[in-house]
Amino acid sequence: MSPQSGFTAEVYQNPYLAAGAETVDAVITVTAGEGGAAPSPAGTPSAAEAIMIDCSGSMGYPRSRMTEAIKATGVAVDTLRDGVLFAVIAGRSRAEQVYPSRGMVAASADTRAAAKQAIARLTPSGGTAMGSWLALANKLFAEVPAQVKHGIMLTDGRNQHETPEALRQVLAECEGRFSCDCRGVGEDWAASELRTIASALLGSADGLEEPAELPAAFRAMTEQAMGKSVADVKLRLWTPAGSTIRFVKQVFPQVEELTGRRVAVSDRIGEYPTGAWGAESRDYHVSVQVPPGTLGEERLAARVSLVSDDTVIAQSLVLARWTEDDALSTQINDRVAHYTGQAELAEVIQQGLEAREAGDDATATAKLGRAVQLADESGHEQTAKLLRRVVDVEDAATGTVRLRRDASSLDAELTNVRSTKTIRVKRS
Amino acid sequence: MVIAQTIDCPACGAPASAGFRFCEACGTPLHGVPAPSAAAEWVSSSTAPQRCEACGHTGFSSDGYCDQCGQRGPTGPDHSEFDLGPVAGVSDIGHRHERNEDAFALGTLPGTPLVVVCDGVSSSSRGDAASHAAVDAALPVLRTALTEGSHPERAIARSVHAAREAVTAVAGPDQGNPPSCTFVAAVVSAGSITVGWVGDSRAYWLPDGGTPCCVTVDDSLANELIASGMPADEAHAQPHSGALVRWIGVDADDGPPKARTFTPEGPGRLIVCSDGLSRYRSAPEALASSTPPGPPLAVARQLTQLALDAGGVDNITVVVVPYPPAAPTEGSAQ
Numbered sequence: 001m002s003p004q005s006g007f008t009a010e011v012y013q014n015p016y017l018a019a020g021a022e023t024v025d026a027v028i029t030v031t032a033g034e035g036g037a038a039p040s041p042a043g044t045p046s047a048a049e050a051i052m053i054d055c056s057g058s059m060g061y062p063r064s065r066m067t068e069a070i071k072a073t074g075v076a077v078d079t080l081r082d083g084v085l086f087a088v089i090a091g092r093s094r095a096e097q098v099y100p101s102r103g104m105v106a107a108s109a110d111t112r113a114a115a116k117q118a119i120a121r122l123t124p125s126g127g128t129a130m131g132s133w134l135a136l137a138n139k140l141f142a143e144v145p146a147q148v149k150h151g152i153m154l155t156d157g158r159n160q161h162e163t164p165e166a167l168r169q170v171l172a173e174c175e176g177r178f179s180c181d182c183r184g185v186g187e188d189w190a191a192s193e194l195r196t197i198a199s200a201l202l203g204s205a206d207g208l209e210e211p212a213e214l215p216a217a218f219r220a221m222t223e224q225a226m227g228k229s230v231a232d233v234k235l236r237l238w239t240p241a242g243s244t245i246r247f248v249k250q251v252f253p254q255v256e257e258l259t260g261r262r263v264a265v266s267d268r269i270g271e272y273p274t275g276a277w278g279a280e281s282r283d284y285h286v287s288v289q290v291p292p293g294t295l296g297e298e299r300l301a302a303r304v305s306l307v308s309d310d311t312v313i314a315q316s317l318v319l320a321r322w323t324e325d326d327a328l329s330t331q332i333n334d335r336v337a338h339y340t341g342q343a344e345l346a347e348v349i350q351q352g353l354e355a356r357e358a359g360d361d362a363t364a365t366a367k368l369g370r371a372v373q374l375a376d377e378s379g380h381e382q383t384a385k386l387l388r389r390v391v392d393v394e395d396a397a398t399g400t401v402r403l404r405r406d407a408s409s410l411d412a413e414l415t416n417v418r419s420t421k422t423i424r425v426k427r428s
Numbered sequence: 429m430v431i432a433q434t435i436d437c438p439a440c441g442a443p444a445s446a447g448f449r450f451c452e453a454c455g456t457p458l459h460g461v462p463a464p465s466a467a468a469e470w471v472s473s474s475t476a477p478q479r480c481e482a483c484g485h486t487g488f489s490s491d492g493y494c495d496q497c498g499q500r501g502p503t504g505p506d507h508s509e510f511d512l513g514p515v516a517g518v519s520d521i522g523h524r525h526e527r528n529e530d531a532f533a534l535g536t537l538p539g540t541p542l543v544v545v546c547d548g549v550s551s552s553s554r555g556d557a558a559s560h561a562a563v564d565a566a567l568p569v570l571r572t573a574l575t576e577g578s579h580p581e582r583a584i585a586r587s588v589h590a591a592r593e594a595v596t597a598v599a600g601p602d603q604g605n606p607p608s609c610t611f612v613a614a615v616v617s618a619g620s621i622t623v624g625w626v627g628d629s630r631a632y633w634l635p636d637g638g639t640p641c642c643v644t645v646d647d648s649l650a651n652e653l654i655a656s657g658m659p660a661d662e663a664h665a666q667p668h669s670g671a672l673v674r675w676i677g678v679d680a681d682d683g684p685p686k687a688r689t690f691t692p693e694g695p696g697r698l699i700v701c702s703d704g705l706s707r708y709r710s711a712p713e714a715l716a717s718s719t720p721p722g723p724p725l726a727v728a729r730q731l732t733q734l735a736l737d738a739g740g741v742d743n744i745t746v747v748v749v750p751y752p753p754a755a756p757t758e759g760s761a762q
């Protein structure tokens with residue numbers, strides 16, 4: 001624990017392994033600003049915000065979509081702290097800067113009013129090429145010195161006017177430069193696209209039931225960005241010689257695969273990006289394969305640290321102890337078991353919905369049935385409720401379901417985009 | 429982590445880690461020799477590991493794990509001996525344990541030997557880290573408190589407080605089963621002996637010719653029940669009667685140590701030990717009849733060997749203090 005930094009890291013694991021066993025699993029709960037006050041070791045960091053609004057033709061149908069988007073953007077601008085640099089981008093087949101005319105400008109009463117005037121003139125027309133929107137945001141962010149750089153991206157459609165390859169290319173350029181929350185409105189956005197963008201840019205992805213929800217959603221995203229008090233925190237992992245990192249995942253508040261995002265610091269040490277932190281708590285699941293030890297031996301399987309500015313702000317030890325006592329070695333830590341289930345839940349929802357779209361009803365029914373069962377077992381009510389929009393549940397405990405023929409594409413995309421949202425283990 | 433205490437090489441005077449066997453400057457054995465010079469304020473069995481037993485690597489992180497293979501290095505050596513003249517002690521890993529989780533520190537004030545022995549609770553994680561941190565924190569505080577004029581019982585209470593803080597510091601991110609240890613300290617002066625303790629490490633008073641006694645009363649479940657009125661034989665028959673009810677650790681209560689001060693009627697020896705010895709000679713008469721005459725280090729070695737020969741199932745620490753204390757070698761009068 002490191003009270004000075006305001007960060008704590010707690011480890012949950014069963015360190016006991018049977019003779020010859022090699023796999024060590026642990027859940028690490030990282031909490032910043034416990035007790036409500038956000039940690040800010042060096043004062044509030046400077047921030048920049050780019051708001052990317054889909055202005056493609058479809059945003060005009062129904063009319064409320066564009067009017068709510070305009071209102072929401074105004075709310076976001078109003079939520080910016082004084083002095084925060086910002087820009088508004090209209091997204092079509094190309095990106096176009098709405099306000100200011102070039103670069104970014106510091107939020108003040110005058111600039112907010114001018115921004116809202118410019119936003120009000122936005123009209124829907126043209127196509128959708130999200131990569132170009134993100135590329136413009138990246139260019140604007142590159143020109144300013146802010147510590148926390150955050151984007152909000154709203155779309156109502158699929159990324160039709162550029163290739164997936166072009167989007168991947170832009171995401172690779174933007175990664176680590178700024179974070180981005182993505183929201184879909186209407187019925188034509190693709191959950192997989194939003195999740196891809198949000199994952200790469202360490203943000204959240206979600207969809208809205210109604211355009212009327214936009215202003216509240218924009219306020220929440222902006223407030224969260226303004227609450228970030230420590231920019232650019234990394235998860236640092238030390239593992240012993242001869243070990244293999246099976247995976248590193250964020251597992252709460254949503255599943256994010258981090259394994260492939262390792263940046264090697266040395267032979268033994270690698271770092272994974274976690275972005276900026278406000279007063280919040282996240283859980284990580286680390287799984288390491290270590291060379292088997294002798295009975296009675298204690299070994300460090302991983303040292304998990306949170307690092308900001310190359311300073312360790314919280315640290316936790318993952319241990320391995322080999323024992324002949326089966327009563328010890330066969331126990332599975334309840335958090336490790338819980339998040340193993342939550343990760344599987346996200347996976348089977350995505351696989352089930354993909355099979356459903358491909359017309360493979362048998363696979364879809366099996367996968368979504370398993371999802372219903374996992375959601376029921378873990379008490380994940382939000383996900384259970386979403387799943388009932390795409391399947392009729394006969395028996396949740398056994399995962400017996402039938403695909404719903406009346407499910408809309410919004411039902412499927414919402415279920416998909418929220419599939420990665422997890423809950424913490426319920427205290428029994 | 430406390431830096432290992434230094435002593436001065438008896439041959440060349442170079443400072444050396446008390447945990448080292450030989451002087452790094454001239455190679456003279458540092459221990460098993462008479463008292464180091466009076467400049468040595470105190471010594472302890474703590475020492476950082478030199479080389480990983482699993483992979484041979486020599487780098488260890490500050491939390492005590494091998495930088496290469498992650499193997500936890502010992503906090504103290506398997507065997508250590510110190511002889512300060514008026515007080516001497518031995519600690520040994522025994523036959524069954526992976527690590528020596530006992531730790532001890534010895535010190536002197538003019539005419540007043542000081543002892544702290546801690547035994548890492550083996551059901552806790554990193555009991556050795558707790559015991560070593562505890563002795564290293566307690567002995568200097570005990571010394572300072574006495575120098576400042578504190579009553580020995582008060583001085584021991586202050587040293588327990590320091591030990592608690594040190595054990596809390598080494599607990600670090602450990603969950604559920606924080607490192608913990610027992611504690612027993614003794615202050616032996618010309619007119620009286622004071623012993624304070626938390627847990628089941630013991631001190632025995634063995635008078636030359638008189639009736640020996642155990643000065644400490646274990647903080648055990650059985651003794652707790654006896655104190656609340658249960659007959660002794662019934663209390664000892666309870667399940668887990670030997671379980672510790674008090675210890676030093678994040679998960680323990682922080683009340684004052686129990687303490688006793690007494691004035692011996694004549695000369696004798698105070699034996700301060702971990703349960704690695706007392707489990708084999710629990711009754712004071714049994715211990716007394718097994719304790720040979722001789723200089724303190726020789727006696728401590730023989731009692732340690734006795735425990736090893738009896739099975740050595742636990743770590744063993746034995747400190748011997750003759751009473752009245754041997755006259756100070758240097759005449760720094762008070």
Ligand SMILES: [Zn+2]
Binds near residue numbers: 437441451452453454
């Ligand atoms: Zn020397």
Ligand SMILES: [Zn+2]
Binds near residue numbers: 481485496498
């Ligand atoms: Zn090693």
